[in-house]
Amino acid sequence: MATTDSSIFEDVLIALADPTRRELLDLIALSEQATATTLATKVTVSRQAVVKHLTILKDARLVSSNRVGREVRYMLCPQQLSSTAEWMANLAADWDRKLEWIKRIAED
Template identity: 45%
Template structure:
């Protein structure tokens, strides 16, 4: 069963980029990991679409990202876990998955690792969804006209 055109349903683990979309040259999960580990600028290369959709396939990760983006600042896994029904270790695991997808960046500050949402990290995914939606709208409109005899 599919969650939509080119986006498989399920846990999202190992989800590949949709067949009709390739990330621009020089962009991908490795670049996202470099930025997430502090090896790149926060506005660096866009994450791989497959990795982004894979990370966002999990409702808990979406919630963690929403909370992190809502703070507007960097936050520790412990601080996020205080407001969630899970352990700090579980939150840290989800944050690592988001960092691997290029959606958050981690920075060491003394003994703490602080996480921050990367502004614009979802731009390519949003663009892909808008373009795919527009293609489907066009197809459905042509089908409607054909069925209605127009």
């Protein structure tokens, strides 16, 4: 994979490492779209913290935003999650092949 691809996946993994961001993703997925104000009423952190978390999720391409009047509405971007899962599956398969090769050498 290209370095750019790896850095995108790194951003996703960093974003998903935080339980508050995972909770925000779940809430957005359940409602299809949500504002920072609405999300802040459903989590234990401030609206300002929610906005910071949403920025990280947006930078990782896990959510997108759309301004409607004075509100910014956030929507889930499932394709980024799918791409990251596929990358992880390929990485695991590569390691499985390498470990199998090492096992065969050790047994010979």
